[in-house]
Amino acid sequence: MTTLPSTKEKSEELTSSDTQHSDHRLFGLITFLVADGMTFAGFFAAYLTYKAVNPLLPDAIYELELPLPTLNTILLLVSSATFHKAGKALEAANSKQCQKWLLITAGLGIAFLISQMVEYFTLPFGLTDNLYASTFYALTGFHGLHVTLGSIMILIVWWQARSPGGRITHVNKFPLEAAEIYWHFVDGIWVILFIILYLL
Amino acid sequence: MPQKTAIYTISISLLIIIGGIWAIDNLNLLPVVASSNAPIYDELFKVLFVIGIILFVGMTGLVIYSLIRFRKKPGQVGDGIALEDNLPLEIFWTAVPAIVVLFVGLYSYDIYERMGGMQSLSTNSHSHHSMNSEGKVWGGIGLTSQKAIEKNSLPMINVDVTALQFAFLFNYPEGEIVSGELHVPRGQPVSLKMESKDVIHAFWVPEFRLKQDVIPGQPTVINFTPTKTGKYPIICAELCGPYHGGMRSTVVVEEPEEYQAWFKQNSKQPEMEL
């Protein structure tokens, strides 16, 4: 007969759904990101197929300017690093440092969005001009949506970390960890997007 | 007693298999054969049908047999045998289906090849076609293989097909004929190059055992050699709107002379003289 943990322990762990071990929630989040990644994969596949099978009309071929997107790539990569710093600071129970890095990360995210907007307004084509334009906007737009959500999430996390005795401490790291994983994911997608859309 | 039942089951299964083979030869499970690739198709159908019948009857027989033989009789107590697995048996029934599908796959590849499905489109030149002649075309089965074209000294008849809601139009570039019916001579290879004006349609002649989608923006080709005179329906098989069910036409397979007469009568004489 197998010995079982005492009933008390078990029911404590399982009865209240809200205080579950953050492990499960992180696992759930990662599963969700796999799903989200598949949406992007579908878009990428569509884009690459269009490129291979539907040669564009001569007047539909544009040279995309590289400087702005390269800046964007750098912004996002740096923001991933600063977010990591924030996580490290929280681990060391240094709430002040953590808040600082969070703000910097959010700032970088917003800078990315602004720079993306600038790019949109300077592009010589609009959403419905042709297939290429449409896919370009669909891909960058869908990614931009993710960055927007991410930035909002970071600001919320920052807000919660700010108030003393707030929800986010080095004991309850889950919201920060979740936002961080999500943010790295969004950055990773951008890198793929940058390579496929601008470099290939 | 178990052996006896087993023998019964086996002989009943055998009877059903024989019945199945008889059925396929004597029931009209498929429409008339009217193109050179229809008999090839029917050959494949027969093989699949027989394999299918054997599998289906075998599995059904096993299930019914078990339900009868191993049902709980009144007064019986206790569980069945505690049999959890049996490696050789499991290897056996992994291997057998694997071999069967491998065989089926290879065999249908062979059929596909004989129907000209593996013919690459670039070797099958459509330079005669007026429409979009330098554009890329997309494959359909039934492309007459190069060998078959060489063997058959008759030239290929090229027809451009336009599909639109809810009709097919057949354009014979050589005679500048535009017709609502497809006329083809018996025994001569025909090549259709098809494109849609609006939504996706499909060109299907059951008696030819051929189908190909007709797609907007992506011309497709389909080739066949009719072998039996008569009138057969051309059916649109892809949902294309309310009148999809009514989108039909006819293919008229005629003796070559009749076809020539029809062609002469309908084509614009001056162009032909040139």
Add this chain to the structure above:
Amino acid sequence: MVQTKFQATGNGTMSISLPPATENDSNSLQPTGWLRFISFSLDHKVIGLQYLVCGFIFYLIGGVLAGAIRIELLSPISDFLARDVYNQVLTLHGTIMIFLWIVPVVNGAFGNYLIPFYVGARDMAFPRLNAVAFWMIPPAGLMLITSYFINGAAQSGWTAYPPLSITTPAAGQIVWIVSVLLLGGSSIFGGINFIATILKLRRPGLKLMQLPMYCWAMLGTSILVVLSTPVLAGTLILLSFDIVAHTGFFNPALGGNVIVYQHLFWFYSHPAVYIMVLPAFGLVSEILPVHCRKPLFGYTTMVYSIMGIVVLGLIVWAHHMFTSGTPPWMRLFFTIATSFIAVPTGIKFFNWVATLWGGRITLNSAILFSCGFIVNFVLGGITGVALAQVPFDIHVHDTYFVVAHFHYIVYGGSVFVIFSSIYHWYPKFTGKMLDEKLGIIHFALTFIGFNLCFAPQHWLGLNGMPRRVAEYDPQFTLVNQISSVGALLMAISTLPFLWNIIYSFIKGDKAGNNPWQALTPEWLTTSPPPVENWSGEAPLVTKPYGYGEKSSDERNPTITQA
């Protein structure tokens, strides 16, 4: 009710321990009021039953639409329904049956009810997400159905191929897209929840390879859901852009490519067919051993074959596109990959037959529906393998042969399993037994009606009747009428079932906790189970299929009073 007292054994085949259930305990945990079934309940059992009842209502609606289709097809001309209405009806029928009946029921209903029991947990990993996932379904379904009465529903089939879906009336199509997006989202949330529950919430001491087979089926299915449903979501978003914003992703008039849509759509919708059938496979694996009093044969190979189906299922989508002008090599690849799905699937079927073999089979409704499933699915699978052969498919693609193939699988397979499961688990759900006589009448009518309806459709397809038509050649009239009679029988067969469900709920015999003397954990508690599943700690069931003559004197589930 006091729990049945079981004899304590020191038998090594299974070790379950259940703390004593006092009168007091079980009373306080009995369900309170039916109102929580229409509330935002977080209890996995309530959510499971919500899925089941909701799905069944949609099944009746989908069935009425099927009835309308079959009435229209009684005569070769379009008389009962206008042509465009016919297309709306068949689109709604397909969409409702797939997204609002089969998928929510085989996954959501039974998954939610059973998985926490099987892993020894008190609820799903994310109860709130679970409730949200369920409550996305009724509005999506209602929206879809009301679109029919307002501006007309979508009319481009459940596949919604552009450019047809771009050129037909936009309102209905947009509603269709939005509701399928909601249903897909619900399914993704469910999938995440199942994966987390199975992998993370297992009771200490319970190993993966000791889980009941349904857990494996749900794990495989949820992997498919998570990997493929988002692609459908992305595709439908692009399609809605084409409709609303006039982009040209799938519109050739604007330089788009209609075939790309088909690839993306089938990348989801082929796995979707396994999302509809893998859980059913799991349910059958639970039901057969109980009523055969035998262990499930070949547990390990069953697990591997589920995973094999998952992997293969992701790489065969283009077999729906053999006439779409795909290049020869692609057709060949997809033919071979598709055919090979017969191997892992076959393993499961042979294992089930081996489970029947040598058993002590009780011929009740549950087992009859399960065996009916085996027979029907084998036929559907065989026609599937035939369809996978390019040269064969070229003739029968988009004909009634395909309609016959998939109804043999979705109806003869999944729906039969759902009925079987209801007969099997109803005593657990309600604490009442179903009437066996009515159950057997239900089975007989369904089985005959089903075969009468769909077997003749193979012949129709081979001989030249395309699908999705409201009018057809007069030569097909007789066979279509036979098929419609079969559909009528199926509709009639629903009546004894409904009566049985309702009557037994009120007047049925008390079931007791474990009427089948089954060994899986959901039976080791009261019927219906208390809110947190067990009044004490979760039992550790390491041998969910430990039936067998060897321990025949300990046939009763061995529950130790701790």
